[in-house]
Amino acid sequence: MRYRLRNRPTIVCCLTFLMILGLAGSVWADSVILQVVPPVVEISAFYHGREVTITGSLPAGYQAVAEVMGPVGQEHLMRKGRRGPLWMNVGEVTVSGAPSLYMVLSSAADLLTEASPWGFQSLKKNITLTGVPENEMGKFLGQFLELKKSEELYAVLPGGLKLTPAGNDRLEVTGTFRLPANVKPEKYKVCLTAIRDGQAVEQQCVPLAVQMIGFPALLMSLAYEHALLYGILAVVIAIFTGFIMGYLFKGGGGH
């Protein structure tokens, strides 16, 4: 008992410190706020890509990086090489650990350099290639990123996020990115990271769904679930159109 009484000031100090930490924690829980508009992107008959807006806020004095990521999986590619004077596919390359889509936006251009932990540098650490010579791994990793960039599925947008003072010692974050026309209908994730002195302090993630609706969805289900019917339908439509066109043109011009 005496022992307890003797250490009372220490216990009080510890409790007070923990309480302050707890309060700080509750403040941090709301310190990075993120919203994506629209949260669901619908692929309809006239879909040709879509702008998605990122809005949010974080405490003043921080920088921001936003990442848009698709599910990680395996991709099978062909490696080109030279055989005599000719360039051709010379083998298969399996890419593991790469997201189907990756876009990164930052509030300052220097956040997305070769040395930064965000962007393509962080991706490279997680991607493995099989089917390429060991001494050419780096070269083909770069080629893979270039290929995805050319497909508009990977993008680096330094300065793509704007920070504006929002009062209450906070900054408003805004940015836009374009989901390309060839994006797959699946579940994506958008994450906003608050950065100070080059270090990630906190991150908030929200889901972004891409789904097929209407005529494209109907056609996909027909093509995959009733493939024979789909094939016959395709042929019948083609023959019918061919005949109609032939009939319409009958006697419609000189021979």
Add this chain to the structure above:
Amino acid sequence: MFLSLYLPISGNAINILLLFGLGGAVGFLSGLFGVGGGFLMTPLLIMAGIPSTVAAASDSNQIVAASTSGTFAHYRLGNVDFKMGLLLLIGGVVGGTLGVQLIKILRATGSADFVIKVTYVIMLGVIGSYMFIESLQSLRKKVPVDRPVEEAPSKPSVYARLVQALPWQMRFEKSGVTLSALMPLVLGTFVGVLAAIMGVGGGFIMVPVMVYMLRMPMHVVVGTSLFQILFTCINVTIMQAVTNHTVDLVLAIILLLGSTLGAQFGARISRHLKGDQLKILLASIVLIVMVQMLVGLVWPPHLLLGFKGGH
């Protein structure tokens, strides 16, 4: 993008007018020369952003429409030799099946891509050059048109004697030739094997085979070739839809609307052109595609990685 349409099987959006224009241009050539146009359309669709497997399968589907329209137009003009077409078709189906098996073996040994590309360049180069030179010579000599040229004194006579020595001689009234039934069957098989290896309908090989080896008149060649291509592509479309799910109906419909219109114009214009003029034009297009492919094979690619069979 204005007037863009989403193509669900291709997984991409593309401009409707661009597709319609592509279909129209290739359909025009189809009606003009009696070729399916697969050797032109598939590379053009790939360039427009369509995965190669979807481009080839959907192209087969649109060729069904173009060749229906073209066969119909040529049938009305009396240019289809159904007897010859049927024999070529039987040979083509046998050859196509053999070719698919051959490709499977080549894929297992890892040399399929090399064989496909080299076959393309050689076939296009040989056919294009031969047609071009031969047609140019006959145009200069002002020999009668519409009939295959009976020049080159020694070789054709040996060939003709060989052809006459074969069993099962048959009269093909529409083409005005008497041949062994083995000829169209064997040649159809040969074209079928090449078409399967190259993944095309085979019209651009079939037309020269009919002209130079079966000695058919150019206008009957065009109609008969379209008739044969029609059935080949019906088979390919259904097979691709069932096994690979690569037939994009939306893409095919836009292409076929353009191609059927184009085929009608092509069929009509073909009546105004002489046989040798048609052959020179087709030879030029075949040679341009060959040169483009050859450059693609020799020129270092921008990227050393590519998507396997599309996207």
